[in-house]
Amino acid sequence: MASSLKDVARYAGVSIKTVSNVVNGYVHVSAVTRAKVQQAIAALNYRPNTAARHLRQGRSGVIALALPELRAPYFAELAGFVVEAADERSLKVLIEQTDGARDRELEITEGVPGHLIDGLILSPLALTEDDLEQRTDRLPMILLGEQITDGAADRVVVDNVAAAEEAVAHLVSLGRRRIAAIGAQDAAPGATARLRLRGYRQALRRAGIAYDPSLVIPVEQFHRHDGALAMQGLLDLAQPPDAVFCFNDLLGLGALRTLLSHGLSVPGDVAVVGFDDIEESQYSTPTLTTVAPDKEEIARTAIDLLIKRFSGDHDALPRSVNPTYRLICRESTLGG
Amino acid sequence: MASSLKDVARYAGVSIKTVSNVVNGYVHVSAVTRAKVQQAIAALNYRPNTAARHLRQGRSGVIALALPELRAPYFAELAGFVVEAADERSLKVLIEQTDGARDRELEITEGVPGHLIDGLILSPLALTEDDLEQRTDRLPMILLGEQITDGAADRVVVDNVAAAEEAVAHLVSLGRRRIAAIGAQDAAPGATARLRLRGYRQALRRAGIAYDPSLVIPVEQFHRHDGALAMQGLLDLAQPPDAVFCFNDLLGLGALRTLLSHGLSVPGDVAVVGFDDIEESQYSTPTLTTVAPDKEEIARTAIDLLIKRFSGDHDALPRSVNPTYRLICRESTLGG
DNA sequence: CTGAAAGCGCTAACAA
DNA sequence: TTGTTAGCGCTTTCAG
Numbered sequence: 296m297a298s299s300l301k302d303v304a305r306y307a308g309v310s311i312k313t314v315s316n317v318v319n320g321y322v323h324v325s326a327v328t329r330a331k332v333q334q335a336i337a338a339l340n341y342r343p344n345t346a347a348r349h350l351r352q353g354r355s356g357v358i359a360l361a362l363p364e365l366r367a368p369y370f371a372e373l374a375g376f377v378v379e380a381a382d383e384r385s386l387k388v389l390i391e392q393t394d395g396a397r398d399r400e401l402e403i404t405e406g407v408p409g410h411l412i413d414g415l416i417l418s419p420l421a422l423t424e425d426d427l428e429q430r431t432d433r434l435p436m437i438l439l440g441e442q443i444t445d446g447a448a449d450r451v452v453v454d455n456v457a458a459a460e461e462a463v464a465h466l467v468s469l470g471r472r473r474i475a476a477i478g479a480q481d482a483a484p485g486a487t488a489r490l491r492l493r494g495y496r497q498a499l500r501r502a503g504i505a506y507d508p509s510l511v512i513p514v515e516q517f518h519r520h521d522g523a524l525a526m527q528g529l530l531d532l533a534q535p536p537d538a539v540f541c542f543n544d545l546l547g548l549g550a551l552r553t554l555l556s557h558g559l560s561v562p563g564d565v566a567v568v569g570f571d572d573i574e575e576s577q578y579s580t581p582t583l584t585t586v587a588p589d590k591e592e593i594a595r596t597a598i599d600l601l602i603k604r605f606s607g608d609h610d611a612l613p614r615s616v617n618p619t620y621r622l623i624c625r626e627s628t629l630g631g
Numbered sequence: 632m633a634s635s636l637k638d639v640a641r642y643a644g645v646s647i648k649t650v651s652n653v654v655n656g657y658v659h660v661s662a663v664t665r666a667k668v669q670q671a672i673a674a675l676n677y678r679p680n681t682a683a684r685h686l687r688q689g690r691s692g693v694i695a696l697a698l699p700e701l702r703a704p705y706f707a708e709l710a711g712f713v714v715e716a717a718d719e720r721s722l723k724v725l726i727e728q729t730d731g732a733r734d735r736e737l738e739i740t741e742g743v744p745g746h747l748i749d750g751l752i753l754s755p756l757a758l759t760e761d762d763l764e765q766r767t768d769r770l771p772m773i774l775l776g777e778q779i780t781d782g783a784a785d786r787v788v789v790d791n792v793a794a795a796e797e798a799v800a801h802l803v804s805l806g807r808r809r810i811a812a813i814g815a816q817d818a819a820p821g822a823t824a825r826l827r828l829r830g831y832r833q834a835l836r837r838a839g840i841a842y843d844p845s846l847v848i849p850v851e852q853f854h855r856h857d858g859a860l861a862m863q864g865l866l867d868l869a870q871p872p873d874a875v876f877c878f879n880d881l882l883g884l885g886a887l888r889t890l891l892s893h894g895l896s897v898p899g900d901v902a903v904v905g906f907d908d909i910e911e912s913q914y915s916t917p918t919l920t921t922v923a924p925d926k927e928e929i930a931r932t933a934i935d936l937l938i939k940r941f942s943g944d945h946d947a948l949p950r951s952v953n954p955t956y957r958l959i960c961r962e963s964t965l966g967g
Numbered sequence: 968c969t970g971a972a973a974g975c976g977c978t979a980a981c982a983a
Numbered sequence: 984t985t986g987t988t989a990g991c992g993c994t995t996t997c998a999g
Contacts, residue, residue, distance in 0.1 A: 309969075311970085311992095311993085312995090342742065345745050346686040346691065346992075347992035349993095350977090350992080351974085365710050366708045371710075372702045374707075375700055378726050389724065389725045390714050410682060411682075519913075548914060552914050555916050574855070578855045579916075635975090647977085647986085648978090651977075651978065652985085659985090661984065664984085683978090683991090684978080686975090687976080687978050
């Protein structure tokens, strides 16, 4: 059995309160007493019981991070940063995977973990704005990545329209005119896809290039496989594109694979741009030009917003933060 | 303020115990009472308080998974499976990153989270067998990946020697004779590297190929960068190798990049084998031959062993389980 | 500066 | 089948 405050108190010959004071770094404790208590703590290998503390103060020091899937590199990298940022604030992170399924996401926003956690960082895929407004749970929540409107909760999300536009403008500046887009999704989910598509169209319009719907390829998921498949479809076109903007790096990497296996040159025949800047994109052949959101900033911002929520301004208006991003130009557009 | 058992009891006009019985699915409750209680629960949006339950029963339903870093794809994929397996057993998973630093690992084995978790799954990099024997904490722990000997705790680990030998034997069977190894590590950590090296040497011996130390390249970390660098070194040799066995896929992918950027053909000039079977290896150009441990089995086994530990046989002898693995041959050795 | 005692929400003996 | 009660380990008034 683990030792409790009481045990330490008895061992040190002081009261429970005194031990508690020492443990919690309360200042008004005489040096002698403090030393005595600390020695007792060491002797008994005492460790404060989180459960009791949690029960008493209503704070667990644990937050949840809910994301589609850890095996997607973008989310894995982001999760790594979130855990790191949380650690700096003495918070522990519990991971939930939603698979982007709406019912899983709903369940989680409804506070499943039952008072286990102090707050939630959610990266939703399928949740609608309505779902969020229905929400009864008072658990502080930060949304990563956007729905169309904002309103129901704090959000941290890059400006997808602007970022996508910048990526496509880069292709235009390279002289490309027949620019495809891989990653469209029109189902209720896929807000991200819709915004990146909007950025794509905006860039074309600015460049005076006509919008050609046959160059916009929808996908099931944002995985390599879907990217490879979509690229295949584009190559089968009577007039294949000379550039592709992929809505994430995984799609881009899949597209790359299809292009190379057809003996085409990248960027010679087709230039490719991705989105996310996962580590792999620095090492692919060719390396992948991509929009790089500052993941560390996203993680830190999310944690800080969350902490603010459960330390006081529970009722402040929802905030929305746009983390910085930059276009990183690599071989898949510039050549090597 | 969230509602408690007491609130529900009052609302339903029954005692606390009855509500508790309903909540916990106790059978001997009359249908009428049950209905009444359930309605009250719904009306008050009651959710059992995890902290109180935890305090009372000494079980939190939360386990920790401690691994070097989430951004390494192998660990991300593994973590995904662990979270999934835990979910099936109604356990939540809290993630800790160690960066492979010994003091972080030690800290974690010493039960930092303070009674917060029911058990620990640790993938150590730097911890020594001695460290583990010193361990005072009684928290159930499962080790992922091995140290040299076994003894201090349950382990789930592929047979690295046999797997490495099989990988190298595959290269030999392809007619390669000058086979390099990337990933050696001689510091106290790096048990995995040592075992894979042993398998490599065993395969050479069996094939009657002399061991050439200049073909064994040490690395700092198991990252793409280190693999690329190591491969560079090998190409600078008077007699470069005609095959490379990389101790993980990331090293292999890095090596691939160096080879291709030098205009060499894989596997024409140099064949490459990795270890881990991360998703990326199915999509690289060329795709990567690799040893594929069954990650799902590893995760499930770890969870099950852990559950056994904290449900009864706390004191059974340490078990060691070897999950299955298989060599997946792809373009980097067979060509495509 | 230190002690005594109440109570967070729940479960598990025990009683009825 | 249902109710009563003690107590898990801690923090937090309130006294001293």
